[in-house]
Amino acid sequence: MNQNTPIIAGVAQTQHRIQELEGFIEPIDLMLRACQLAEADTNTRLLNQVQSVRVIRGIWPYQNPARYIAEQIGAQQTQCMGTMFGGNYNQVVVNDSAAAITRGELDLVLITGAEIGYSNSKAGRLNQTIEYRDLPGLYDRVLGQSQQPEHHDFERTKGIRQAIQVYPMYENAIRHCRGESIDQHLKRVSELWAGFSQVASGNPHAWLQDPFSAETIRTASARNRQISVPYTKLMNSNNAVDMGAALIMCSVAKARSLGIPESKWVYPYAGVEGNDHFSASVRDNFYSSPAIRLAGQRLFELTQTEPADLDYVDLYSCFPAAVQIAAQELGLPESSALTVTGGLTFAGGPLNNYVMHSIARTVELLRKDPHKKALVTANGGNLYKQAMAIYSGVPPASTFKRDNVQQQIDALPARTCLPEYQGRVTVESYTVMYDHLQPVIAHLSCLTESGQRVWANSQDQALMQAMTEQEFCGSAAKLGVNQDIQILS
Template sequence: MLVGIGTCMQREDSPKRALEPMDLMLKAVQRAGADAGGAHTLVGVEHIAVPKGRWRYRNPAGEIARVIGAGSATTVLASVGVLQQSLIGEACSRIALGEIDTALIAGADASYRILRAKQLGERATERQQEGTPDISVEPAEELLHPAELRAGIRMPVALYAILESAWRSKNGLPVSAHRQQLGAMYQRFSEIAAANPQAWRRQALTAAEISDASDRNPMQAFPYTRLHCSTWNVDQAAALLLCSAAKARALGVPQSKWVYPLASSESNHMVPVSARADLAGCVGARLAGHSALAAANMDALQLDLLELYSCFPVAVEAYAQELGISLTRELTVTGGMPFAGGPFNNYVLQATCRMAELIREGRGCTGLVSSVSGVLTKQGFGLWANQPCAGGFASTDVTSDTARLDVPKTVVEAFRGRGVVAGYTVLHDKGAVPRALVLADTDTGFRALAWSEDTALVRRMEDSEFCGATIAVEDELFTLA
C-alpha cells in the first residue's frame, strides 16, 4: 500500500538561490518519509525508481539511496516515453508478489528555474553524478512519424489540436460551441486548482479568459490557447513510499495513512498520430481503463474521485469518452496540468499524492488516476482506495489486445492527389504567419499531412468545421478541391 506521500514546490526567481531538481526530489522523498512516520521508514528501501526529467543526472535513484540509507536498493531510471504509471505498477506488483517489502518512486522538474536562468542570461547548473542505474527503461519506438517531423511539427500541441478537431467533429459540435465547452471545462479546473494548496497557479479564471486569445493568453494551435496547455515551466517534485502491510506494521506506520492500490493497467502500443485510424478515440484507454476497473469489480460510475490526465483537453475528453464518464462531473483532483502545474514527466506522481491525500481525508473512498505518455500514445491507470480489494492487487498490460484493434494506416510523404480532412489545426507560432495544418485520408487509402498559409482559408478554418472537407494536395501544400 501507499504509506508515505511527499511533494515539494518552489517559485524562486533567482536561479542561483533555487534548488536544483535533485534537491527538490530529495526534499519530496524526505517529506514522504516524514508523512509515513519518520526518516526510519525510508532506511533500507529495496526499490527506487525515477522518471527522467529535464535534467542530466545519470542515476538520481542512486543518490536518493545513499541519502536515505538504502544502499542495497535496486535503482531504476525511466526515459521520457515510459508511462509513469508503469513505475508505480511495477513497484506494487513486486510488493504484492513478495519479491520486496518497500519501494520508492520519486521525480522532479525545475523548468521554472531553467526559464528564469534563460531570462537573466545565466545557466541553471546541476551537480554531476557518478555511476549508472541498475535498470534503464526505454520506450520501444519513436513517438513521432517522419512525416510529422518533415511537416515541421516539433511540439505536441499541434498533434493534440489535430486530435481535438477530430473529436469535435465526431461528436457533432459546432466550432463555437466546442470552444465554449472547452472554456467551461477548464474554468472548473482552475477553480479546483485555486483550492489546491499544491497547485502552481491558484487563480480561478472564467471560460472566456481561458478560451479567448489575448496578449497574455495567445493562441497556440487552434482551438488551444496557452491556458489550454500544460504549464511545464514549474519547479515541482513528488515521492511515493510503498510497502507491504507487514512492513507498514513493523515500521509503525499508522493505518490512517494507508491507501491501497487496487489495480494498475497500461497499454504500450505505439502508433504515431498521423497513422491512427480513429483520431477521435483511444482504444488503449478503453481497454486499460476498463481492465483496471474490472479487477476491482467496479465501473466508472462508482468512482468517487477522478484525475484524468490533462496535458491538453482532448486527453481528458478521449479518456472520459472511452470510460463512459460525463464531462459534466469532476474530472480532476489537482486542477489539471495548466493550473496545478505539469512538471515534465512527473505529473502522475503529483496527482497520485493529491489523490491519496483526499482519500485519507475521507473526501472519497476510491480514486482513479490516469496516465499518458507521448501524444496520447500510451495509456495507463492507477486505481486507489481506502480499503483493500478482496482479490488483491492486480496489474494488467493490454498492449497486445490494443495492437489487434488499433491497426495503423500508412502515411505517405510528398503526396499529390485528393483527400478528405480527418483532422486539422491552425498553428500560431510567435512572429510567424498563421499556418493551417491538415491530416487527410487520401483517395488512394493512405494518410498525408499538408499545410497552407492562405489567410482567407486559415480564417475560415477557425470559424467553421473543416473536418470532412475535400482538398487537393500538391506535395506538402493543400487547397480546397
C-alpha cells in the first residue's frame, strides 16, 4: 500500500444542551472540545504535530478560528484554512485534504466546525445577544471561490430569499412529476422522514432521539407547525442545535509512526464535486440534479462501485426533496437506508457543518464492519453545490482520486428567467408560506409558452387555501400588468 494513502484516523462529535442562557459555550469551544476528543479517539497524542487546521465556515463572527485552535493545541507553523459558506464544504475539505496527503504535501490534517443555533434561538426569544470573543486574522488559504448569493436577483425581488421557500417548490414539482395525489405524496414523504427519525433514535449523537411517526410528521400541530406547503416543521432542517465535530486525517505512514491502531483507519476512496446551474431560476426543472447525477456516475466509475455495492449511505437531507432527488440521480431506492445519522431534522442541522457529523458517524460504522462501503453526499445552497465520496475500512485498490464534473454540467442547457411577464403561463410549481399558523403568501414558478421562467406571488386568501388542498402544478394561468396571477384551469 502506498505510504501516502490518506485515512481518517480520528473522529468526534460534541453537543452542548443548555437550560439557561448563562450556560452557553461559544462555537470555538465546541470545536476545540471536538478536536481534543478526536485526538483521544486515535489513542495517541498528535495535535501539536498538525500541519493544517481547517475550519468550516459558520454564522459566527470569527475571522480566523483556525489560528486560535492551532495555538491552543500547540501546533507550530501550521497552515490555517477556512471555507466559504456551504454545506458542501465538509466533503470538499475532506477531498482536498485527501488529495494533498496523496501528493505528499501534508501528512496530518485537523478539520473542525461547530454552530450554536440552539443558544442563539434561546437568546432571540429572551431578546438577548450572545457575545463572541474576537478571533482576528486572515486565513492562509480559503477554499472556494468568492461567496455567491444563494438566490437569483429575480427571486429576491419576489421575496424568495430562504431555502424554506425554494425546497417546498422542488417538493411539489416532484409530486407532479410522479403523478401522485396530494395525499399519496404527503404519506410517502412523511414515511420517508419517519425512517430517518428511526435511524436518529439509534444514533447516540442525534439531537432528537425520540422517534416520530409518519402521521406525527405530516400532521400540523402546535408543536409541529406548518412552515410551507407541503412541509411541516418536522420536514425542515433543525438548525436549533449546539453541535460541533472534528476529523483527523493523515497518511498511512504518519499513522504508523504515531502508532494509531489500524482498527481506527477508514479510507476515502475517491471524491467528486460539481455545481448545478446557479439558482432555481435557471434550472431546467425542479425535480432533478444533473450535478448529483454526473458526480455520482464519475464517483462510481473511479471506485468501480455500483449503487447496490453500498452498505451505508448518507444523503444530504436538509429537506425531503433533496433526498428524493439525490436518490433518484444516484440510482438508490427510497426504500433503502439513506442516512446513517437520521438527517438534518432529527440528528441535527448545524448549518454548514452537518456533513462532518455524517462522515464521523460513517467512520464509526465502518470501523465495526471494515469490509463495507459507504457513500456520503454534501449539498450547499438550494440544491446547488454538490460534493460526495466513497469510504471503506478496507485499503483501496488504487490511490485516492479527486475529480470535478463542472465542465459537463456547464455544457447542459439552462432556462432564461424573466423579471416580469404579461400573458398566459403554465404553473410549474408553487408553495404557500405560513406565519403564526396562517398562510401569508404564495410563491409560484411559471413557464411561458416559449419555456422561459418567471416568478409570481399571490396573497389571495382563496387561492392560498385552495393550494393547500388541490394540485396547481401544470395549471394554465395568466399574469397581468402588476404580475397578478389568475388561474385559468
